[in-house]
Amino acid sequence: MSDLNILIVEGNIREDSEFFIKAAGASAADNLKNLILKIEPSAITEIINPGNDDETTNALKDMSKYNGIVFTGGAMRINDMTDVIKKHINFASNCFTQKKKILAICWGLQVCSTAAGGKVNPGKNGAHIGIASDVIINNEGEKHFIYKDKKKIFTSPAFNFDEVSELPENAILLSSxxxxxxxxxxxxxxxSEIIGLQYHPDYEYFQMLKLIEGRKERLFVNKNFLNEEEYESHISYIKSQNELLDFNDRTCEVRNWLNYLRN
Structure with a gap:
């Protein structure tokens, strides 16, 4: 196969992208693009935003040129079901009509799951605020290519308030x-074949810390933290995990997916 051609689907509206750029140094799509090019320097990437009808129309016309599609994370919430969110879901549905390999990260997983008939709701057990601790790969996950060479129990950057509460039909759960x-x-x-991750192999903890800082007021309003001491303790925990972060283990799902595109 020649150089991989990958479509990256931005998960944020412009206002949220500006916040991501200020806090994390890049939009969600550019951050993912940077990682892909670090792993696969010869890859060709194209970024679109489903909120822009011209971009989605053109992408769907040229869908055959893409070896794979990545739906990135983002700050929207499915159950708000705005017109823009509906466009994200509709674009995913249109992608499914093609024979495509799709990697769906965080918001992207929620969009693709909804488009495939699943359901998304606020997390019953709370939220991931910058980090997901002790994610366990199950027996099915151990057999799946996406977790090749991944630690069976791992901690990862993550940031989400919602979760997939009902899986699409015939979905296979890989980790929890x-x-x-x-x-x-x-x-x-x-x-299409979709691999979904409710965490961020594409982000580093220092970026998550910046996103948390930028959302601090909202996190207190939403009672994700009850007091300053609880907040500072969580920040300290993430910093301690940052010292243990290994690039190859953090990003191996993206690397495995890129290798899979070549099959």
């Missing part, structure tokens, strides 16, 4: 943690 049952999942929708 105490906060979200659905942390890694594989399913088919239409002609």
């Amino acid at each position: 943690d105490k906060v979200n049952n659905v942390m890694g999942v594989s399913f088919r929708a239409g002609n």
Whole structure:
């Protein structure tokens, strides 16, 4: 196969992208693009935003040129079901009519799961605020290519308030943690194969710390933290995990997926 051609689907509206750029140094799509090019320097990437009808129309016309599609994370919440969110879900549905390999991260997983008939709701057991601790790969996950060479129990950057509460039909659960049952999942929708991750192999903890700092007021309003001491303790925990972060283990799902595109 020649150089991989990958479509990256931005998960944020412009206002949220500006916040991500200020806090994390890049939009969600650019951050993912940077990681892909670090792993696969010869890859060709194209970024679109489903909120822009012209971009999605053109992408769907040229869908055959893409070896794979990545749906990135983002700050929207499915159950708000705005017109823009509907466009994200509709674009995913249109992608499913093609024979495509799709990697769906965080918000991307929630979009693709909804488009495939699953359901998304606020997390019953709380939220991941910058980190997901002790994610456990189950027996199905150990057999799946996405977790090749991954530690069976791992901690990862993560940031989500919602979870996939009902999986699409015939989905295979790959990993879970105490906060979200659905942390890694594989399913088919239409002609496409989707691998979904409810955490961020594409982000580093220092970026998560910046995102937390930028959302601090909202996190207190939403009672994710009850007091300053609890907040500072969580920040200290993430910093301690940052010292243990290993690039190859953190990013291996993206690397495995890129290798899979070559098959």
